[in-house]
Amino acid sequence: MSTRPRIIFHVGGPEYHPSSHQASVVIEWLGEGFACHKAEGLAAFEHLNECDLLVLMGMHWSGWGREYRCPTEMHRRAFERYVASGKPILAAHAAIASYDDWPRFGELVGFTWIEGISTQLPPAEFRVRILPTRHPVISNVSDYTIVDEMYQDLVFTPGLDINVHAIAEHDGRQHPMVITAEGGRIIGAGKTAYLANGHDMRAFECPAMRQLWLNTITWCLAKG
Numbered sequence: 001m002s003t004r005p006r007i008i009f010h011v012g013g014p015e016y017h018p019s020s021h022q023a024s025v026v027i028e029w030l031g032e033g034f035a036c037h038k039a040e041g042l043a044a045f046e047h048l049n050e051c052d053l054l055v056l057m058g059m060h061w062s063g064w065g066r067e068y069r070c071p072t073e074m075h076r077r078a079f080e081r082y083v084a085s086g087k088p089i090l091a092a093h094a095a096i097a098s099y100d101d102w103p104r105f106g107e108l109v110g111f112t113w114i115e116g117i118s119t120q121l122p123p124a125e126f127r128v129r130i131l132p133t134r135h136p137v138i139s140n141v142s143d144y145t146i147v148d149e150m151y152q153d154l155v156f157t158p159g160l161d162i163n164v165h166a167i168a169e170h171d172g173r174q175h176p177m178v179i180t181a182e183g184g185r186i187i188g189a190g191k192t193a194y195l196a197n198g199h200d201m202r203a204f205e206c207p208a209m210r211q212l213w214l215n216t217i218t219w220c221l222a223k224g
Contacts, residue, residue, distance in 0.1 A: 004035040005221050008051040010044035010095065013059035017094050018201060023057050025204050026213050034217075045075040048082040053220050056109065057198075059094035062101045063115070071102050083108045086190035088220035093198035096154070110162070110181050110192040112155045121150040121170065123199055128177050128208070130166050136219045137180055137193065137212065138165045144208035149199040150175060160184035178212065180219070191220050 007030075009023040020038060027036045039047060041060050048054065062068050071079070083089065089109055097113040099105040106112030113120075125147050130138050150168055152175050166178035179194040193216050197203050 004033060005053065006035045006051045007037070007053045007055060007217070008044050008047050009036065009038045010041070010054065010056045011038050011058040012040040013061070013094070013098075014064065016200060017059050019057040019059065019092075019095075021201060022092075022198060022204055023055070026055075026217075029210050029214060030217065042069055042071060042075050045071070045078045045082075048078050048087075052087065053217065054082065054087070054089050055217075056089065056091040056095035056098070057093070058098065060098040062099075071099055071105070076102065076104070079105065080108060080186065083190075084186050084188040086188050088191040088193070090193045090195070090216055090220050092195045093149075093151075093203075096194065106155070107157045108185050108189075109194075110157045110160050110185055111179060111194045112157075113151060114155050117155060118151065118153045120152065123147055123149050123202070126150060126168050126170070128166050128168050128197070131164065133163065133165045135163065135165050135180065136222075137178060137216045139211075139215050141166075141208050141211050141215070144206055146197055146203055146206040146208070148197050148203040151196050157185050178216075180216075193220060 011020040011023050023038050091109050096111050127145050129143050156162055160181050162179050162181045164176040164179055167174045168177050177196045181192050183189050
């Protein structure tokens with residue numbers, strides 16, 4: 001029996017968020033020490049019993065019309081059971097806008113982009129500053145410049161004790177780029193993390209992205 005950590009990558013959504021391609025890049029970074037599987041949208045929820053880490057990368061938003069699939073009661077129960085089991089979640093960029101017609105999804109992830117509250121700046125070059133938190137997710141990562149969207153005014157689950165490890169600034173305001181949290185959300189919940197960068201493949205050309213992804217996956221899977 002394989003002892004490699006099993007990771008499900010939730011992908012799909014609009015072409016301008018190439019989550020499947022991005023997931024392939026992350027899988028290549030990880031190498032052969034992990035058993036990785038990509039699943040389109042809700043199909044990822046059908047394999048949660050088979051994984052040690054759920055990575056949310058796809059953007060599945062109700063505003064896309066007929067192509068959007070709303071989570072069924074089965075999918076909702078499966079996701080809630082997964083979070084309550086203590087297994088970790090890593091969400092990236094636009095994935096936190098997914099399943100907006102089911103607000104509980106964002107609450108269980110811990111971080112949500114909500115239309116009418118949250119906003120984003122169009123892709124442009126900006127600087128990300130690493131904060132002195134000494135957290136494993138930012139180990140060996142220095143301040144970096146990236147071409148990307150900048151998400152603003154994210155919504156956090158009430159009562160969740162979040163830790164921000166990197167920020168970007170715009171018009172005198174600071175916006176979180178790397179976030180971790182543990183517990184909260186539901187009884188039994190474990191680790192959750194958010195990497196805000198990743199609009200398109202240009203963002204993945206930034207050298208810091210590789211280290212951030214490897215660090216965050218390692219932290220998510222670490223016991224204790």
